[in-house]
Amino acid sequence: MPYAEMPANERERVAALYARQLLDTPPEERFDRVSRLACRSLNVPIAYVAFLDGQRQWFKSVCGLNVGEAPRQSSLCSHTILSTDPILCGDTLQEPRFADNPNVVGPPKVRFYMGHPLSTPDGYNIGTFCVMDFQPRHLDEVQTSAFLDLAQWAQNELNLIDVLTLQEALLEGKNELRQLNLELEKRSHFIRSVLGRYLTDQVADQLLEHPEGLNLGGESREVSVLMSDLRGFTPMSEKSTPAQVVNLLNRYLARMTPVIEKHGGTIDEFIGDAILVLFGAPIACPDHAKRAVACALDMQLAMDGFNQESRELGVTEMQMGIAVNTGNVVVGNIGSATRMKYGVVGSAVNMTARIQSFTLGRQVLISEQTLKELEGLARVDGHLRVKVKGVEDPVCIYDVGELGGEYQLSLPQPQHLRV
16 A cells, blocks of 8 residues: 655644644534534535544544544545645545555445645645545535535634634733733833932933933033022031931922923932033923023022921021023033933033022022023123133123013012122
C-alpha cells in the first residue's frame, strides 16, 4: 500500500493543530450537526470531521462509525491533507492511492470516499471533512456541489474557533491593558505629584510627555526674569528659631506659588527668601514681559494676606521687593547626567538680580527693555538711573505701579517717588 508522504511543513502543521487544542476534546454540536446533515443530504452511511497529528487520526465528530481514533498511516485522510483540493473518489478500488488500503480491502471496506482538507488561516491542513459509503457511487454535479457546501460549512466552524479564541485573547488583552492603564495612571499621577513639588506643572508635563527633554543642553531664547526678595528677612531670621524661619518661608512661598502659576511663570528656584521665576520658558509665549509684570504686581497684592496672617500669628510683618528684566538667555537642562535642573543662565539673569537690589518694600522695578515690551500699558511711578556692577554705563530702571489692558492690576500710589 502506498503510504501518504509527510507534508513538507509537518512540524508547523502539527504545531498549528496542537495550538487549537482540538484533540481529545468533548464532542461539539457545531461539528456533529455538519456530519449528521451530510449523512442525510448525501444519503451516505458515514460522515465525519477528523484531525490528524503525527501518529493518529482523531475523530472530532463522526456518524456511522463507532471509533474515536485510528492510525494515521492507514488513513485515507492522510492523502487528503496533502492537497489544497478535495479528493472525490467514486470507487476506491480504482484509485491507486486507496486500492490496497486496509480500510478498503478490509473492514469497513470503504468503496466510496469524498474528502476535503480543513485548514487554518495561515494555510496548514490540520484536518478533513469526509463522507464514505460501502458501495461505489456515481458522482453527479448536485452531489458534488452539496458536499463542497458542507465542507465549507465545516471549514467555517473551524474558522469560528479561531475567531472565538482571538476574541477571548483580545478580551483578555483588553482587560490586561485596562489594568496596565490604571497602574500607569496611578504611577503617572504619583510622578506628576512628586515632580510638581519641585517643578512647575509646565516643566513636569513637558518631561512626562517628552522624556528626551531630560537630555543635557539648552537653547537661546528671549524671556522675562522675575526675582523677588523679602526685606528685613536676614535680621529677622537671626533672632528666630530655625522652626520659626522655616514656617515663615513656607507660609510666604505658599502664598506666592499659586500667584506665579496663575500668570504662567516657571519657578526656576527658591534662594532662601528669594524666588527666581521665568516667563517664556519652557513654554514660549509672546507676552512674557506683560505676564511677568502682572505677576509681580499680583505678588505684591498677595503680601497683604500674608501680613494679615502674620499679625494673627503674632509674627513680624514683612515687605517684598521685586525686579523684572527682559533679555536673551540660555534655558535648558543644566548639570550632569546624574543630577540636573531646568534652569537659565545669562547676563539678563544677573541684571535682574542687580535691579532687585535697588527695590524697596512693596516696589516693582523693571528694566528699560521690559518697559518697551509693555507697549504703554504700564503706569510708571518713577525711574532711576543707576550704576550696575558689570555694566559700564548707568542703566535706567522704572518703578511700575499698574498694568492696564486685559491684565488690570494696580498697586496704591507710593507715598514718595524716587526719580
